[in-house]
Amino acid sequence: MDGPFATAISLIATADDALLQIIGLSLRVTLSAVVIACAVGLPLGAALALARFRGRGAVIVLFNALMGLPPVVAGLLVYLLLSRSGPLGSLALLFTPTAMIIAQTVLILPIVVSLTRSVVEDLWAEYREQLTSLGASRLRAVPTLLWDGRVSLLTGVLAGFGRASAEVGAVLIVGGNIAGHTRTMTTAITLETSRGNLGLAVALGIILMALTLTLNAVAWGAGQWAKGRLG
Amino acid sequence: MSGGGILPLSLRGMGYAVGGVALLSDVTLNIPAGRRLIVMGPNGAGKSLFLRLCHGLIDPTSGQRLWADGLGRAKAQAMVFQRPVLLRRTVAANIDYPLGLAGLARAERAAKVAQTLERFGLRAMANQPARLLSGGQQQRLALARAWAMDPEILFLDEPTSALDPSATRIIEEMVAQFAQEGITIVMTTHNLGQARRLAQDVAFLHRGRLIEHQPAEQFFAGPQTPEAQAFLAGDLIW
Numbered sequence: 001m002d003g004p005f006a007t008a009i010s011l012i013a014t015a016d017d018a019l020l021q022i023i024g025l026s027l028r029v030t031l032s033a034v035v036i037a038c039a040v041g042l043p044l045g046a047a048l049a050l051a052r053f054r055g056r057g058a059v060i061v062l063f064n065a066l067m068g069l070p071p072v073v074a075g076l077l078v079y080l081l082l083s084r085s086g087p088l089g090s091l092a093l094l095f096t097p098t099a100m101i102i103a104q105t106v107l108i109l110p111i112v113v114s115l116t117r118s119v120v121e122d123l124w125a126e127y128r129e130q131l132t133s134l135g136a137s138r139l140r141a142v143p144t145l146l147w148d149g150r151v152s153l154l155t156g157v158l159a160g161f162g163r164a165s166a167e168v169g170a171v172l173i174v175g176g177n178i179a180g181h182t183r184t185m186t187t188a189i190t191l192e193t194s195r196g197n198l199g200l201a202v203a204l205g206i207i208l209m210a211l212t213l214t215l216n217a218v219a220w221g222a223g224q225w226a227k228g229r230l231g
Numbered sequence: 232m233s234g235g236g237i238l239p240l241s242l243r244g245m246g247y248a249v250g251g252v253a254l255l256s257d258v259t260l261n262i263p264a265g266r267r268l269i270v271m272g273p274n275g276a277g278k279s280l281f282l283r284l285c286h287g288l289i290d291p292t293s294g295q296r297l298w299a300d301g302l303g304r305a306k307a308q309a310m311v312f313q314r315p316v317l318l319r320r321t322v323a324a325n326i327d328y329p330l331g332l333a334g335l336a337r338a339e340r341a342a343k344v345a346q347t348l349e350r351f352g353l354r355a356m357a358n359q360p361a362r363l364l365s366g367g368q369q370q371r372l373a374l375a376r377a378w379a380m381d382p383e384i385l386f387l388d389e390p391t392s393a394l395d396p397s398a399t400r401i402i403e404e405m406v407a408q409f410a411q412e413g414i415t416i417v418m419t420t421h422n423l424g425q426a427r428r429l430a431q432d433v434a435f436l437h438r439g440r441l442i443e444h445q446p447a448e449q450f451f452a453g454p455q456t457p458e459a460q461a462f463l464a465g466d467l468i469w
Contacts, residue, residue, distance in 0.1 A: 129288050130316035134329040134380075135305050144328075148319045230319045230360045 007199025045116025115156030367398025
Protein backbone atom coordinates (compact mmCIF):
# COMPACT_ATOMS: atom_id res chain seq x y z
CA MET A 1 0.00 0.00 0.00
CA ASP A 2 2.69 2.46 -0.89
CA GLY A 3 0.16 4.34 -2.94
CA PRO A 4 -2.18 7.25 -2.42
CA PHE A 5 -3.07 6.21 1.14
CA ALA A 6 0.54 6.37 2.34
CA THR A 7 0.94 9.76 0.71
CA ALA A 8 -2.32 10.90 2.22
CA ILE A 9 -1.33 9.82 5.72
CA SER A 10 2.01 11.59 5.45
CA LEU A 11 0.35 14.75 4.14
CA ILE A 12 -2.02 14.77 7.09
CA ALA A 13 0.68 13.82 9.58
CA THR A 14 3.01 16.59 8.45
CA ALA A 15 0.17 19.10 8.38
CA ASP A 16 1.04 20.05 4.82
CA ASP A 17 0.65 23.78 4.21
CA ALA A 18 -1.36 23.49 1.02
CA LEU A 19 -3.61 20.98 2.71
CA LEU A 20 -4.23 23.22 5.73
CA GLN A 21 -4.91 26.19 3.49
CA ILE A 22 -7.55 24.26 1.56
CA ILE A 23 -9.19 22.95 4.74
CA GLY A 24 -9.20 26.44 6.23
CA LEU A 25 -10.90 27.98 3.22
CA SER A 26 -13.48 25.20 3.03
CA LEU A 27 -14.42 25.64 6.66
CA ARG A 28 -14.52 29.40 6.35
CA VAL A 29 -16.82 29.28 3.34
CA THR A 30 -19.15 26.60 4.64
CA LEU A 31 -19.39 27.90 8.21
CA SER A 32 -20.07 31.43 6.96
CA ALA A 33 -22.81 30.09 4.72
CA VAL A 34 -24.31 28.11 7.61
CA VAL A 35 -24.28 31.16 9.90
CA ILE A 36 -25.92 33.37 7.27
CA ALA A 37 -28.48 30.72 6.34
CA CYS A 38 -29.39 30.30 10.03
CA ALA A 39 -29.60 34.03 10.66
CA VAL A 40 -32.07 34.30 7.79
CA GLY A 41 -33.63 30.85 7.78
CA LEU A 42 -34.51 30.33 11.44
CA PRO A 43 -36.72 33.43 11.78
CA LEU A 44 -38.03 32.98 8.24
CA GLY A 45 -38.97 29.36 8.85
CA ALA A 46 -40.61 30.23 12.17
CA ALA A 47 -42.53 33.09 10.57
CA LEU A 48 -43.69 30.74 7.83
CA ALA A 49 -44.91 28.31 10.52
CA LEU A 50 -46.97 30.93 12.33
CA ALA A 51 -48.12 33.27 9.59
CA ARG A 52 -51.29 32.69 7.60
CA PHE A 53 -51.39 34.35 4.20
CA ARG A 54 -52.48 33.62 0.67
CA GLY A 55 -49.93 31.57 -1.18
CA ARG A 56 -48.41 30.18 2.03
CA GLY A 57 -48.75 26.65 0.70
CA ALA A 58 -46.93 27.57 -2.49
CA VAL A 59 -44.06 29.12 -0.53
CA ILE A 60 -43.77 25.99 1.62
CA VAL A 61 -43.72 23.74 -1.45
CA LEU A 62 -41.14 25.98 -3.08
CA PHE A 63 -38.77 25.80 -0.11
CA ASN A 64 -39.29 22.05 0.17
CA ALA A 65 -38.47 21.66 -3.51
CA LEU A 66 -35.42 23.89 -3.22
CA MET A 67 -33.96 21.48 -0.68
CA GLY A 68 -33.28 19.30 -3.71
CA LEU A 69 -31.81 22.11 -5.79
CA PRO A 70 -28.79 20.65 -7.62
CA PRO A 71 -25.65 22.47 -6.45
CA VAL A 72 -24.54 23.10 -10.03
CA VAL A 73 -27.82 24.87 -10.71
CA ALA A 74 -27.40 26.98 -7.58
CA GLY A 75 -23.87 27.75 -8.77
CA LEU A 76 -25.12 28.66 -12.20
CA LEU A 77 -27.76 31.03 -10.78
CA VAL A 78 -25.24 32.81 -8.57
CA TYR A 79 -22.79 32.88 -11.51
CA LEU A 80 -25.37 34.63 -13.70
CA LEU A 81 -26.06 37.06 -10.90
CA LEU A 82 -22.43 37.91 -10.26
CA SER A 83 -20.90 37.65 -13.73
CA ARG A 84 -19.67 40.88 -15.22
CA SER A 85 -22.80 41.36 -17.31
CA GLY A 86 -25.10 40.21 -14.50
CA PRO A 87 -27.16 42.46 -12.23
CA LEU A 88 -24.52 42.36 -9.47
CA GLY A 89 -21.53 42.25 -11.81
CA SER A 90 -20.22 45.60 -10.68
CA LEU A 91 -19.42 44.14 -7.26
CA ALA A 92 -16.71 41.99 -8.89
CA LEU A 93 -17.41 39.09 -6.57
CA LEU A 94 -17.14 36.23 -9.04
CA PHE A 95 -14.28 33.81 -8.33
CA THR A 96 -13.93 35.02 -4.75
CA PRO A 97 -14.67 33.20 -1.48
CA THR A 98 -17.58 35.63 -1.00
CA ALA A 99 -19.21 34.31 -4.16
CA MET A 100 -18.79 30.79 -2.82
CA ILE A 101 -20.39 31.76 0.49
CA ILE A 102 -23.35 33.22 -1.39
CA ALA A 103 -23.79 30.08 -3.49
CA GLN A 104 -23.64 27.80 -0.47
CA THR A 105 -26.04 29.99 1.45
CA VAL A 106 -28.50 29.53 -1.41
CA LEU A 107 -28.07 25.78 -1.03
CA ILE A 108 -28.46 25.65 2.74
CA LEU A 109 -31.20 28.20 3.22
CA PRO A 110 -34.08 25.98 1.99
CA ILE A 111 -33.02 23.20 4.35
CA VAL A 112 -32.95 25.50 7.35
CA VAL A 113 -36.23 27.18 6.40
CA SER A 114 -38.13 23.96 5.73
CA LEU A 115 -36.92 22.16 8.80
CA THR A 116 -37.50 25.17 11.04
CA ARG A 117 -41.00 25.56 9.67
CA SER A 118 -41.80 21.95 10.37
CA VAL A 119 -40.34 21.94 13.89
CA VAL A 120 -41.91 25.26 14.88
CA GLU A 121 -45.29 24.34 13.41
CA ASP A 122 -45.42 21.19 15.54
CA LEU A 123 -44.35 23.08 18.65
CA TRP A 124 -46.87 25.83 18.00
CA ALA A 125 -49.68 23.29 17.85
CA GLU A 126 -48.65 22.16 21.32
CA TYR A 127 -47.82 25.58 22.82
CA ARG A 128 -50.29 27.86 21.14
CA GLU A 129 -53.03 28.08 23.76
CA GLN A 130 -50.62 28.18 26.66
CA LEU A 131 -48.40 30.88 25.15
CA THR A 132 -51.42 32.93 24.11
CA SER A 133 -52.80 32.58 27.62
CA LEU A 134 -49.50 33.71 29.11
CA GLY A 135 -49.70 36.82 26.98
CA ALA A 136 -47.33 36.06 24.09
CA SER A 137 -48.19 37.47 20.69
CA ARG A 138 -47.37 35.40 17.61
CA LEU A 139 -44.30 37.53 17.00
CA ARG A 140 -43.14 37.17 20.59
CA ALA A 141 -43.74 33.41 20.39
CA VAL A 142 -41.15 33.04 17.60
CA PRO A 143 -38.00 33.24 19.76
CA THR A 144 -39.66 31.10 22.44
CA LEU A 145 -40.51 28.38 19.94
CA LEU A 146 -37.08 28.50 18.31
CA TRP A 147 -35.46 28.14 21.70
CA ASP A 148 -37.70 25.26 22.76
CA GLY A 149 -37.07 23.54 19.44
CA ARG A 150 -33.32 24.03 19.68
CA VAL A 151 -32.43 20.35 19.81
CA SER A 152 -34.46 19.43 16.73
CA LEU A 153 -33.28 22.54 14.93
CA LEU A 154 -29.66 21.57 15.46
CA THR A 155 -30.28 18.56 13.23
CA GLY A 156 -31.42 20.83 10.43
CA VAL A 157 -28.45 23.11 10.80
CA LEU A 158 -26.15 20.10 10.63
CA ALA A 159 -27.90 18.77 7.57
CA GLY A 160 -27.25 22.15 6.00
CA PHE A 161 -23.61 22.03 6.99
CA GLY A 162 -23.32 18.53 5.59
CA ARG A 163 -24.84 19.53 2.29
CA ALA A 164 -22.60 22.56 1.91
CA SER A 165 -19.37 20.86 2.90
CA ALA A 166 -20.04 17.94 0.55
CA GLU A 167 -21.08 19.81 -2.56
CA VAL A 168 -18.67 20.61 -5.35
CA GLY A 169 -20.77 22.02 -8.17
CA ALA A 170 -21.68 25.40 -6.76
CA VAL A 171 -18.28 26.37 -5.36
CA LEU A 172 -16.57 25.15 -8.53
CA ILE A 173 -18.69 27.33 -10.81
CA VAL A 174 -18.62 30.55 -8.80
CA GLY A 175 -15.22 30.06 -7.18
CA GLY A 176 -13.29 28.77 -10.14
CA ASN A 177 -11.07 26.44 -8.08
CA ILE A 178 -8.16 28.88 -8.09
CA ALA A 179 -5.22 27.49 -6.13
CA GLY A 180 -4.59 29.32 -2.89
CA HIS A 181 -7.64 31.49 -3.40
CA THR A 182 -10.87 29.59 -3.99
CA ARG A 183 -9.80 25.95 -3.83
CA THR A 184 -11.86 23.95 -1.33
CA MET A 185 -11.62 20.33 -0.25
CA THR A 186 -14.23 19.11 -2.71
CA THR A 187 -12.97 21.07 -5.71
CA ALA A 188 -9.41 20.02 -4.89
CA ILE A 189 -10.46 16.36 -4.74
CA THR A 190 -12.08 16.70 -8.16
CA LEU A 191 -9.02 18.34 -9.69
CA GLU A 192 -6.34 16.20 -8.06
CA THR A 193 -8.18 13.00 -8.96
CA SER A 194 -8.40 14.00 -12.60
CA ARG A 195 -4.70 14.89 -12.54
CA GLY A 196 -3.82 11.53 -11.02
CA ASN A 197 -2.55 13.16 -7.85
CA LEU A 198 -4.43 10.73 -5.67
CA GLY A 199 -2.48 11.28 -2.45
CA LEU A 200 -3.79 14.78 -1.84
CA ALA A 201 -7.28 13.76 -3.00
CA VAL A 202 -7.39 10.88 -0.53
CA ALA A 203 -6.02 13.03 2.28
CA LEU A 204 -8.76 15.59 1.72
CA GLY A 205 -11.37 12.82 1.45
CA ILE A 206 -10.30 11.40 4.81
CA ILE A 207 -10.43 14.79 6.48
CA LEU A 208 -13.81 15.58 4.99
CA MET A 209 -15.21 12.30 6.26
CA ALA A 210 -13.64 12.75 9.69
CA LEU A 211 -15.08 16.23 9.93
CA THR A 212 -18.59 15.08 9.05
CA LEU A 213 -18.36 12.15 11.42
CA THR A 214 -17.14 14.31 14.30
CA LEU A 215 -19.84 16.90 13.78
CA ASN A 216 -22.58 14.32 13.70
CA ALA A 217 -21.23 12.55 16.75
CA VAL A 218 -21.18 15.85 18.64
CA ALA A 219 -24.70 16.66 17.49
CA TRP A 220 -26.02 13.26 18.46
CA GLY A 221 -24.33 13.47 21.82
CA ALA A 222 -25.75 16.94 22.38
CA GLY A 223 -29.20 15.69 21.45
CA GLN A 224 -29.00 12.78 23.86
CA TRP A 225 -27.71 15.03 26.61
CA ALA A 226 -30.47 17.55 26.00
CA LYS A 227 -33.14 14.86 26.04
CA GLY A 228 -32.04 13.77 29.47
CA ARG A 229 -31.46 17.27 30.66
CA LEU A 230 -34.39 19.20 29.22
CA GLY A 231 -37.12 16.62 28.76
CA MET B 232 -57.71 41.85 44.42
CA SER B 233 -61.49 41.56 44.01
CA GLY B 234 -63.11 44.56 42.42
CA GLY B 235 -59.73 45.21 40.82
CA GLY B 236 -61.12 46.09 37.48
CA ILE B 237 -62.04 43.53 34.87
CA LEU B 238 -64.81 41.74 36.77
CA PRO B 239 -67.66 40.99 36.65
CA LEU B 240 -67.54 39.15 33.37
CA SER B 241 -70.92 39.09 31.76
CA LEU B 242 -71.77 36.74 28.95
CA ARG B 243 -74.76 37.71 26.89
CA GLY B 244 -76.13 35.09 24.59
CA MET B 245 -72.59 33.90 23.92
CA GLY B 246 -72.34 31.14 21.35
CA TYR B 247 -69.79 29.44 19.19
CA ALA B 248 -70.43 27.63 15.92
CA VAL B 249 -68.16 25.96 13.40
CA GLY B 250 -69.43 25.52 9.88
CA GLY B 251 -73.01 26.13 10.97
CA VAL B 252 -72.82 23.58 13.78
CA ALA B 253 -73.39 25.20 17.15
CA LEU B 254 -71.00 23.87 19.76
CA LEU B 255 -72.13 26.34 22.39
CA SER B 256 -75.32 28.38 22.21
CA ASP B 257 -76.85 31.29 23.96
CA VAL B 258 -74.92 31.29 27.22
CA THR B 259 -75.98 34.17 29.42
CA LEU B 260 -74.15 34.30 32.70
CA ASN B 261 -72.63 36.78 35.10
CA ILE B 262 -69.33 35.94 36.79
CA PRO B 263 -68.87 38.29 39.73
CA ALA B 264 -65.57 38.94 41.46
CA GLY B 265 -64.42 36.69 44.25
CA ARG B 266 -66.58 33.64 43.56
CA ARG B 267 -65.67 30.04 42.82
CA LEU B 268 -67.66 28.87 39.85
CA ILE B 269 -67.48 25.22 38.90
CA VAL B 270 -68.57 24.32 35.39
CA MET B 271 -69.95 20.81 35.09
CA GLY B 272 -71.53 18.67 32.45
CA PRO B 273 -71.03 15.42 30.58
CA ASN B 274 -68.23 14.98 28.06
CA GLY B 275 -68.77 17.05 24.97
CA ALA B 276 -71.09 19.47 26.75
CA GLY B 277 -68.80 22.35 25.82
CA LYS B 278 -67.05 22.94 29.16
CA SER B 279 -63.55 23.45 27.76
CA LEU B 280 -64.88 25.54 24.92
CA PHE B 281 -66.74 27.68 27.46
CA LEU B 282 -63.51 28.39 29.34
CA ARG B 283 -61.60 29.20 26.16
CA LEU B 284 -64.30 31.63 25.07
CA CYS B 285 -64.32 33.33 28.47
CA HIS B 286 -60.53 33.56 28.56
CA GLY B 287 -60.38 34.94 25.03
CA LEU B 288 -58.42 32.13 23.39
CA ILE B 289 -61.37 31.95 21.01
CA ASP B 290 -63.86 34.66 20.16
CA PRO B 291 -67.60 33.95 20.27
CA THR B 292 -69.34 33.71 16.91
CA SER B 293 -72.54 35.06 18.44
CA GLY B 294 -73.47 37.06 21.50
CA GLN B 295 -71.09 39.01 23.67
CA ARG B 296 -68.36 38.57 26.22
CA LEU B 297 -68.21 41.73 28.26
CA TRP B 298 -65.60 42.56 30.86
CA ALA B 299 -66.20 45.36 33.32
CA ASP B 300 -63.21 47.29 31.98
CA GLY B 301 -64.36 46.73 28.43
CA LEU B 302 -61.18 44.85 27.46
CA GLY B 303 -60.57 42.07 29.93
CA ARG B 304 -56.88 42.85 30.11
CA ALA B 305 -55.00 39.65 29.42
CA LYS B 306 -52.65 40.43 32.28
CA ALA B 307 -55.50 40.17 34.75
CA GLN B 308 -56.43 36.66 33.58
CA ALA B 309 -54.66 33.34 33.72
CA MET B 310 -55.52 29.81 32.71
CA VAL B 311 -54.35 26.38 33.77
CA PHE B 312 -54.85 23.60 31.29
CA GLN B 313 -55.53 19.92 31.73
CA ARG B 314 -52.01 19.18 30.57
CA PRO B 315 -49.73 22.06 31.43
CA VAL B 316 -47.36 23.17 28.70
CA LEU B 317 -44.08 23.96 30.37
CA LEU B 318 -41.21 25.46 28.47
CA ARG B 319 -37.99 23.53 28.02
CA ARG B 320 -36.15 25.50 30.63
CA THR B 321 -35.85 25.55 34.39
CA VAL B 322 -38.69 25.76 36.89
CA ALA B 323 -37.67 29.30 37.83
CA ALA B 324 -37.43 30.36 34.17
CA ASN B 325 -40.94 29.04 33.56
CA ILE B 326 -42.31 31.29 36.30
CA ASP B 327 -40.27 34.20 35.00
CA TYR B 328 -41.43 33.86 31.39
CA PRO B 329 -44.94 35.41 31.62
CA LEU B 330 -43.60 38.11 33.96
CA GLY B 331 -41.20 39.12 31.21
CA LEU B 332 -44.06 39.15 28.72
CA ALA B 333 -46.02 41.38 31.07
CA GLY B 334 -43.15 43.86 30.97
CA LEU B 335 -42.10 43.67 34.61
CA ALA B 336 -38.68 45.08 35.43
CA ARG B 337 -35.87 42.63 36.00
CA ALA B 338 -35.57 43.19 39.75
CA GLU B 339 -39.32 42.97 40.22
CA ARG B 340 -39.37 39.72 38.26
CA ALA B 341 -36.57 38.17 40.30
CA ALA B 342 -38.35 39.07 43.53
CA LYS B 343 -41.64 37.65 42.27
CA VAL B 344 -40.02 34.42 41.08
CA ALA B 345 -38.28 33.97 44.43
CA GLN B 346 -41.51 34.66 46.28
CA THR B 347 -43.44 32.19 44.12
CA LEU B 348 -40.84 29.43 44.45
CA GLU B 349 -40.82 29.92 48.21
CA ARG B 350 -44.55 29.98 48.62
CA PHE B 351 -45.25 26.83 46.65
CA GLY B 352 -42.35 24.83 47.98
CA LEU B 353 -40.58 24.81 44.60
CA ARG B 354 -37.32 26.38 45.71
CA ALA B 355 -35.41 23.13 45.91
CA MET B 356 -36.25 22.40 42.27
CA ALA B 357 -35.85 25.97 41.01
CA ASN B 358 -33.01 25.03 38.67
CA GLN B 359 -34.39 21.71 37.50
CA PRO B 360 -35.71 21.40 33.96
CA ALA B 361 -39.47 21.83 34.25
CA ARG B 362 -40.22 19.06 31.74
CA LEU B 363 -38.60 16.45 33.94
CA LEU B 364 -40.92 17.03 36.90
CA SER B 365 -43.67 14.53 37.70
CA GLY B 366 -47.18 15.22 36.43
CA GLY B 367 -48.32 16.50 39.81
CA GLN B 368 -45.29 18.75 40.18
CA GLN B 369 -45.78 20.09 36.66
CA GLN B 370 -49.37 21.05 37.41
CA ARG B 371 -48.27 22.61 40.68
CA LEU B 372 -45.76 24.67 38.73
CA ALA B 373 -48.44 25.65 36.21
CA LEU B 374 -50.62 26.93 39.05
CA ALA B 375 -47.67 28.70 40.66
CA ARG B 376 -46.87 30.32 37.31
CA ALA B 377 -50.48 31.47 36.99
CA TRP B 378 -50.43 32.85 40.54
CA ALA B 379 -47.23 34.78 39.88
CA MET B 380 -49.05 36.61 37.11
CA ASP B 381 -51.26 38.13 39.80
CA PRO B 382 -54.56 37.45 38.03
CA GLU B 383 -57.99 38.68 39.06
CA ILE B 384 -59.54 35.61 37.53
CA LEU B 385 -58.13 32.13 37.03
CA PHE B 386 -59.60 29.61 34.61
CA LEU B 387 -58.83 25.95 35.19
CA ASP B 388 -59.69 23.27 32.67
CA GLU B 389 -59.93 19.92 34.47
CA PRO B 390 -56.59 20.57 36.15
CA THR B 391 -56.54 17.31 38.10
CA SER B 392 -58.02 14.82 35.65
CA ALA B 393 -54.59 13.38 34.83
CA LEU B 394 -53.33 13.33 38.42
CA ASP B 395 -53.35 10.82 41.26
CA PRO B 396 -55.36 11.52 44.44
CA SER B 397 -52.53 13.04 46.47
CA ALA B 398 -51.51 15.40 43.66
CA THR B 399 -55.18 16.20 43.16
CA ARG B 400 -55.50 17.18 46.81
CA ILE B 401 -52.53 19.54 46.56
CA ILE B 402 -54.00 21.24 43.48
CA GLU B 403 -57.39 21.58 45.15
CA GLU B 404 -55.77 23.17 48.19
CA MET B 405 -53.96 25.63 45.96
CA VAL B 406 -57.18 26.55 44.19
CA ALA B 407 -58.94 27.04 47.53
CA GLN B 408 -56.10 29.27 48.75
CA PHE B 409 -56.18 31.34 45.59
CA ALA B 410 -59.90 31.86 46.08
CA GLN B 411 -59.33 32.94 49.67
CA GLU B 412 -56.94 35.58 48.45
CA GLY B 413 -59.71 36.94 46.31
CA ILE B 414 -58.87 35.39 42.95
CA THR B 415 -62.04 34.55 41.10
CA ILE B 416 -62.06 30.89 40.09
CA VAL B 417 -63.76 29.37 37.05
CA MET B 418 -63.02 25.69 36.82
CA THR B 419 -64.34 22.74 34.88
CA THR B 420 -64.33 19.28 36.32
CA HIS B 421 -66.07 15.99 35.79
CA ASN B 422 -65.16 14.93 39.31
CA LEU B 423 -68.27 15.47 41.40
CA GLY B 424 -66.47 15.11 44.71
CA GLN B 425 -64.12 17.87 43.63
CA ALA B 426 -67.03 20.03 42.53
CA ARG B 427 -68.68 19.60 45.93
CA ARG B 428 -65.46 20.51 47.71
CA LEU B 429 -64.68 23.63 45.70
CA ALA B 430 -67.88 25.08 44.27
CA GLN B 431 -69.66 28.18 45.49
CA ASP B 432 -71.64 28.37 42.30
CA VAL B 433 -72.31 25.71 39.71
CA ALA B 434 -72.94 26.14 36.02
CA PHE B 435 -74.24 22.99 34.36
CA LEU B 436 -73.75 22.64 30.62
CA HIS B 437 -75.55 20.12 28.49
CA ARG B 438 -75.10 19.77 24.74
CA GLY B 439 -73.67 23.24 24.38
CA ARG B 440 -76.31 24.96 26.48
CA LEU B 441 -76.22 26.38 29.97
CA ILE B 442 -79.18 24.68 31.57
CA GLU B 443 -78.52 25.41 35.25
CA HIS B 444 -76.68 28.09 37.16
CA GLN B 445 -77.14 28.42 40.89
CA PRO B 446 -75.36 28.37 44.23
CA ALA B 447 -73.67 25.06 44.89
CA GLU B 448 -75.78 23.99 47.92
CA GLN B 449 -78.95 24.38 45.95
CA PHE B 450 -77.55 22.61 42.93
CA PHE B 451 -76.35 19.61 44.88
CA ALA B 452 -79.45 19.52 47.06
CA GLY B 453 -81.79 19.38 44.14
CA PRO B 454 -81.01 20.24 40.57
CA GLN B 455 -83.93 21.57 38.60
CA THR B 456 -83.38 19.88 35.26
CA PRO B 457 -83.70 16.15 34.60
CA GLU B 458 -80.27 16.22 32.84
CA ALA B 459 -78.51 17.52 35.94
CA GLN B 460 -80.48 15.13 38.13
CA ALA B 461 -79.37 12.24 35.96
CA PHE B 462 -75.77 13.52 36.04
CA LEU B 463 -75.75 13.67 39.84
CA ALA B 464 -77.52 10.33 40.11
CA GLY B 465 -74.79 8.86 37.93
CA ASP B 466 -72.36 9.98 40.56
CA LEU B 467 -74.21 8.00 43.23
CA ILE B 468 -74.33 4.88 41.11
CA TRP B 469 -70.67 4.88 40.17
